[in-house]
Amino acid sequence: MTTVTPPKSLVIASRESALAMWQARHIQARLQALYPQCDVSILGMTTTGDQILDSPLSRIGGKGLFVKELENALADGRADLAVHSMKDVPMHLPEGFALAATGEREDPRDAFVSNHYTCLEELPAGSVVGTSSLRRQSQIQARFPQLKIESLRGNVQTRLRKLDEGQYAAIILAAAGLIRLELGDRIKGLIDPADSIPAVGQGALGIEINANRSDLIAILAPLNHVDTQLCVEAERGFSRALAGSCTVPLGAYATKQGNTISMQGFVASVDGRQMLKESVTGDAAQAEKLGQQLAQQLVARGADKILAALDGVK
Numbered sequence: 300m301t302t303v304t305p306p307k308s309l310v311i312a313s314r315e316s317a318l319a320m321w322q323a324r325h326i327q328a329r330l331q332a333l334y335p336q337c338d339v340s341i342l343g344m345t346t347t348g349d350q351i352l353d354s355p356l357s358r359i360g361g362k363g364l365f366v367k368e369l370e371n372a373l374a375d376g377r378a379d380l381a382v383h384s385m386k387d388v389p390m391h392l393p394e395g396f397a398l399a400a401t402g403e404r405e406d407p408r409d410a411f412v413s414n415h416y417t418c419l420e421e422l423p424a425g426s427v428v429g430t431s432s433l434r435r436q437s438q439i440q441a442r443f444p445q446l447k448i449e450s451l452r453g454n455v456q457t458r459l460r461k462l463d464e465g466q467y468a469a470i471i472l473a474a475a476g477l478i479r480l481e482l483g484d485r486i487k488g489l490i491d492p493a494d495s496i497p498a499v500g501q502g503a504l505g506i507e508i509n510a511n512r513s514d515l516i517a518i519l520a521p522l523n524h525v526d527t528q529l530c531v532e533a534e535r536g537f538s539r540a541l542a543g544s545c546t547v548p549l550g551a552y553a554t555k556q557g558n559t560i561s562m563q564g565f566v567a568s569v570d571g572r573q574m575l576k577e578s579v580t581g582d583a584a585q586a587e588k589l590g591q592q593l594a595q596q597l598v599a600r601g602a603d604k605i606l607a608a609l610d611g612v613k
């Protein structure tokens with residue numbers, strides 16, 4: 300057994316939304332249990348992504364907005380680690396930062412939430428569905444062109460409030476966030492991942508550090524969930540190969556059985572009229588390559604043209 304000596308204290312940088320704080324407290328509790336002598340605290344911060352709530356994320360620059368302030372805290376030593384939803388972590392970390400661990404995945408599926416209906420199939424033509432994710436929008440429109448998609452931003456509680464105020468017939472949220480916040484009773488149905496392929500990294504936690512803090516790697520290693528890490532690596536390999544972010548309608552979902560990863564991925568136009576899906580199976584030790592292979596299969600069918608055409612419509 301190797302003995303790891305933690306520092307006297309560890310500071311976790313986190314966004315202040317209820318979900319982010321749940322995730323930070325979860326990691327705090329795990330570290331505190333592993334290292335009872337170490338004082339583990341949380342530094343809450345508001346990010347640009349939390350402040351600009353009136354524009355779709357695809358217009359204001361995407362995921363980096365949720366992590367940049369936390370990275371500043373890592374860079375100037377106010378914090379030792381930052382806890383993120385992997386879904387919000389950009390495909391390329393800025394120079395000087397590294398992912399130290401990937402936390403175990405919660406349910407990766409999208410959830411259907413409504414006060415009047417139990418599933419998308421039940422919604423009358425013209426019903427308004429709230430989501431700001433182009434990934435969700437394109438997949439819903441491909442299956443239900445008669446539904447209307449309207450923008451829905453804000454943290455999980457804000458989105459539920461907007462549903463309850465009656466602006467939407469239904470909204471789509473990640474099941475993971477609702478379950479973690481003990482709001483699982485709001486879920487009317489979980490959408491089959493084959494029908495709503497989840498976002499890359501959905502449901503997984505990421506722990507980011509300053510790349511020069513190699514002292515933290517062994518300390519944080521017990522928080523890494525290897526199966527989740529490999530699946531998320533495969534998904535991120537896919538997204539990177541397509542230069543993806545949350546500003547384009549794409550998704551990928553990997554699962555691991557033994558040493559084999561199976562994954563499916565898609566690229567679509569925003570209206571869902573063009574929808575390309577592919578799947579791949581292979582060696583989990585080659586996770587990132589598997590994601591690239593899946594991307595190549597889609598490019599061979601014209602995914603690059605769909606993505607190029609998007610620049611005009613966003």
Ligand SMILES: NCc1[nH]cc(CCC(=O)O)c1CC(=O)O
Nearest residue numbers: 384386472473475476501502503
């Ligand atoms: N984009 C915001 C965001 N980032 C992570 C989650 C949910 C939890 C997760 O995927 O880990 C959410 C909310 C949502 O999509 O409903």
